[in-house]
Amino acid sequence: MKVPFVHLGAQFHTLEKQLVQAFVQVGCSGEYIQGDTVKEFELALAHLCQCSQVVSVANGTDALILALKVLNIGVGDEVITAPNSFIASAGAIAAVGASIRFADVGQDYNLDIQQVHHAITEHTKAIIAVHLTGNPVDMDALTKLTRDRGIYIIEDASQAIDAAYKGRQVGSLGDLACFSLHPLKNLGLLGDAGFIATNNVELAQRLRCLRNHGLISRDEAIEWGVNSRLDAIQAAFGCIKIKYLKQWTARFQNIAGYFHNNLNDFVLCPLSRADDKPVYHNFVVQVHQREALRHQLLDAGVETKVHYPIPLHLMPAARDLPYALGSFPVTEQQSKHIMSLPIYPELSDSKVEYIVEQVLKKIKKLKVPRIQ
Amino acid sequence: MMTTNFYPQQYAQTNTYRINHNYLAEQFADYDMILTKIAQVIRRGDFTLGEAVNRLEQDFAQFNGGQFGIGVGSGTDALFLSLKALDIGAGDEVITTPFTFFATIGAIVTAGAKPVFVDIAADHNIDVSKIEAAITPKTKAMMPVHWAGVPCDMSPINTLAKVHGLAIIADACHAIGASYQQKRIAHWADISCFSMHPLKNLNVWGDGGLIVTNNPDIREQLTLMRNHGLVNREQCKMWAYNSRLDTIQAVVAQHLLDNKMSHINQQRLANAVWLDKALCEIPQITLPPRAANQQNVYHLYMARFEHRDDLQRFLQHKNIDAKIHYPIPMHLQPAALHLGHKTGDYPQAEMLAKSCLSLPIHEFVTGEELEYMVHCIREFYDS
Numbered sequence: 001m002k003v004p005f006v007h008l009g010a011q012f013h014t015l016e017k018q019l020v021q022a023f024v025q026v027g028c029s030g031e032y033i034q035g036d037t038v039k040e041f042e043l044a045l046a047h048l049c050q051c052s053q054v055v056s057v058a059n060g061t062d063a064l065i066l067a068l069k070v071l072n073i074g075v076g077d078e079v080i081t082a083p084n085s086f087i088a089s090a091g092a093i094a095a096v097g098a099s100i101r102f103a104d105v106g107q108d109y110n111l112d113i114q115q116v117h118h119a120i121t122e123h124t125k126a127i128i129a130v131h132l133t134g135n136p137v138d139m140d141a142l143t144k145l146t147r148d149r150g151i152y153i154i155e156d157a158s159q160a161i162d163a164a165y166k167g168r169q170v171g172s173l174g175d176l177a178c179f180s181l182h183p184l185k186n187l188g189l190l191g192d193a194g195f196i197a198t199n200n201v202e203l204a205q206r207l208r209c210l211r212n213h214g215l216i217s218r219d220e221a222i223e224w225g226v227n228s229r230l231d232a233i234q235a236a237f238g239c240i241k242i243k244y245l246k247q248w249t250a251r252f253q254n255i256a257g258y259f260h261n262n263l264n265d266f267v268l269c270p271l272s273r274a275d276d277k278p279v280y281h282n283f284v285v286q287v288h289q290r291e292a293l294r295h296q297l298l299d300a301g302v303e304t305k306v307h308y309p310i311p312l313h314l315m316p317a318a319r320d321l322p323y324a325l326g327s328f329p330v331t332e333q334q335s336k337h338i339m340s341l342p343i344y345p346e347l348s349d350s351k352v353e354y355i356v357e358q359v360l361k362k363i364k365k366l367k368v369p370r371i372q
Numbered sequence: 373m374m375t376t377n378f379y380p381q382q383y384a385q386t387n388t389y390r391i392n393h394n395y396l397a398e399q400f401a402d403y404d405m406i407l408t409k410i411a412q413v414i415r416r417g418d419f420t421l422g423e424a425v426n427r428l429e430q431d432f433a434q435f436n437g438g439q440f441g442i443g444v445g446s447g448t449d450a451l452f453l454s455l456k457a458l459d460i461g462a463g464d465e466v467i468t469t470p471f472t473f474f475a476t477i478g479a480i481v482t483a484g485a486k487p488v489f490v491d492i493a494a495d496h497n498i499d500v501s502k503i504e505a506a507i508t509p510k511t512k513a514m515m516p517v518h519w520a521g522v523p524c525d526m527s528p529i530n531t532l533a534k535v536h537g538l539a540i541i542a543d544a545c546h547a548i549g550a551s552y553q554q555k556r557i558a559h560w561a562d563i564s565c566f567s568m569h570p571l572k573n574l575n576v577w578g579d580g581g582l583i584v585t586n587n588p589d590i591r592e593q594l595t596l597m598r599n600h601g602l603v604n605r606e607q608c609k610m611w612a613y614n615s616r617l618d619t620i621q622a623v624v625a626q627h628l629l630d631n632k633m634s635h636i637n638q639q640r641l642a643n644a645v646w647l648d649k650a651l652c653e654i655p656q657i658t659l660p661p662r663a664a665n666q667q668n669v670y671h672l673y674m675a676r677f678e679h680r681d682d683l684q685r686f687l688q689h690k691n692i693d694a695k696i697h698y699p700i701p702m703h704l705q706p707a708a709l710h711l712g713h714k715t716g717d718y719p720q721a722e723m724l725a726k727s728c729l730s731l732p733i734h735e736f737v738t739g740e741e742l743e744y745m746v747h748c749i750r751e752f753y754d755s
């Protein structure tokens with residue numbers, strides 16, 4: 001049996017008729033930039049995130065960059081984020097000229113609020129709280145820490161659409177929340193796409209201006225902006241796909257539950273708080289002898305990946321930051337053991353069972369002890 | 373709530389005016405061919421970059437006289453990334469014209485550099501005789517804009533670049549397929565930035581841009597910068613950006629490049645030649661000079677018209693979508709306050725902003741419609 005890590009074609013196949021219809025509709029309308037389709041999708045996203053405002057942009061990275069810009073964060077400012085995230089969380093900070101600061105993560109792979117506390121200086125302007133794999137950061141603890149310090153919280157919810165923290169939807173938990181709709185995401189479009197959610201009307205207004213050259217009318221720019229718009233055609237796909245998201249989220253959770261029940265005695269499965277709703281963009285386990293195990297699994301047809309093997313502070317790009325090997329021991333330790341199993345709504349029960357069966361078989365064969 | 377989303381008006385839909393600037397429905401009438409190609413790409417799971425983007429990059433670069441193409445998110449991103457690739461930022465100055473689209477200046481400012489304006493000449497492009505006076509020790513690059521599809525006078529610009537050690541980043545967003553002295557436009561700059569926005573001569577179904585260069589080092593830098601600085605899946609060499617041309621958009625562009633591009637530019641040229649001949653006889657109209665050694669691709673058919681605002685209203689009333697590109701030059705924008713300019717600083721640009729009007733010129737405008745436009749313009753000036 002073959003279980004690829006992703007299978008984007010499968011979802012397209014299921015929705016092909018509707019998506020092609022959207023193609024033709026938008027194609028013939030000639031309205032390719034902004035317009036009603038984009039507005040309609042933004043409203044659907046706002047409803048999903050329980051936010052009053054959604055500003056769609058070209059991609060998740062741009063969402064982070066624009067969020068920092070709209071908060072006037074730049075040269076001389078520090079922004080704290082997690083060193084185990086995707087590059088964009090740190091890249092966005094560098095892109096606006098601010099200084100990247102990291103705080104180590106906890107056993108749930110998210111920012112350790114105690115460590116964030118230590119990383120705060122008089123220059124700290126914002127925290128980019130990454131809900132890694134779609135598991136929410138402990139936002140109450142983080143908010144308590146930042147509230148009286150005038151530090152903004154930007155949720156990096158790129159992997160966390162439809163997740164909830166203590167009954168509240170991700171996207172409504174900080175000052176601004178940034179999402180990616182990249183094809184590989186739980187709600188993925190057919191190209192790069194992203195959005196920013198907020199309840200702050202003024203910030204949303206300025207973001208709409210910034211994403212579109214700073215224009216306030218066809219002929220006047222109130223500030224120099226950028227071009228970061230969600231294509232109308234992608235919004236049309238989004239309007240179709242978002243209707244399936246709740247059902248997909250349930251399937252992610254269903255598969256994750258099965259993995260957890262059957263694997264947790266043998267490999268370290270992800271931890272989450274009982275009152276949260278993680279969405280398992282990735283299902284990350286920790287194992288000894290990871291590379292040997294991955295190799296054997298691949299031989300059995302099960303493709304796995306590592307998100308991510310090199311922590312951000314150890315990237316060549318981070319050479320000028322005040323960090324070295326040993327700076328973030330939890331992240332570094334985890335980076336050696338983490339392994340992501342295939343998880344997506346189109347994965348059949350038999351394939352899910354096969355993954356579990358093969359993981360258990362290879363673990364026994366290699367005599368790998370469980371990570372505590 | 374969403375007061376700044378004004379796009380539907382800007383891209384006035386077909387049927388709003390009989391002779392329209394927006395011709396996308398006609399251009400994509402053969403969408404089933406495009407859809408078949410897109411479906412193939414999607415079934416492969418190719419959504420960002422990949423084979424289709426590689427092929428377009430090569431063909432597009434070649435078509436415009438360059439060796440390497442780099443597909444990016446938009447023409448604006450093309451300009452911004454090009455500045456970044458040359459390490460231009462805080463403390464640096466970039467010379468350009470105030471008669472351009474917002475993106476030219478937005479890209480310079482976003483990169484952290486300062487835009488330094490030089491007034492335009494009669495051809496609506498940067499006045500090369502005035503560039504030298506604007507060069508300072510901080511100047512790092514010139515950003516000539518091939519406005520409306522008219523190539524800038526690139527020979528003297530190249531001489532200036534050599535003498536002063538400046539880079540040339542051309543804003544070629546309007547100028548796909550243009551040429552200067554028998555060489556395609558990308559030959560004449562270190563980096564040329566193109567837009568494939570829906571209203572451009574070669575367009576996609578959303579935002580898209582392409583950078584063309586002959587320099588392999590610049591190409592490598594740009595390839596890294598558009599994709600998070602990644603050298604492979606796991607290693608990030610530099611903090612960078614996400615600005616990729618969507619694969620499905622590359623398919624659309626390739627379809628047009630292979631099947632329609634020559635016709636589009638030829639038909640625009642033919643329409644322009646016809647209009648030139650008819651309009652040059654009307655004393656209230658000043659056409660820009662048409663240089664013999666250039667191939668203008670007429671992204672816009674722009675000229676100076678007396679009583680412009682009244683004429684525009686008159687033509688719109690006659691169902692002709694005459695547009696102003698644009699009424700306020702960049703140095704007088706509210707966004708430019710920090711640069712400290714005032715009315716009178718760039719008189720040629722200011723005069724053009726007050727008198728310019730663009731007539732529909734795309735390949736779907738018929739001979740009959742051209743005659744009708746000229747007839748209406750005559751009617752206006754006769755009354």
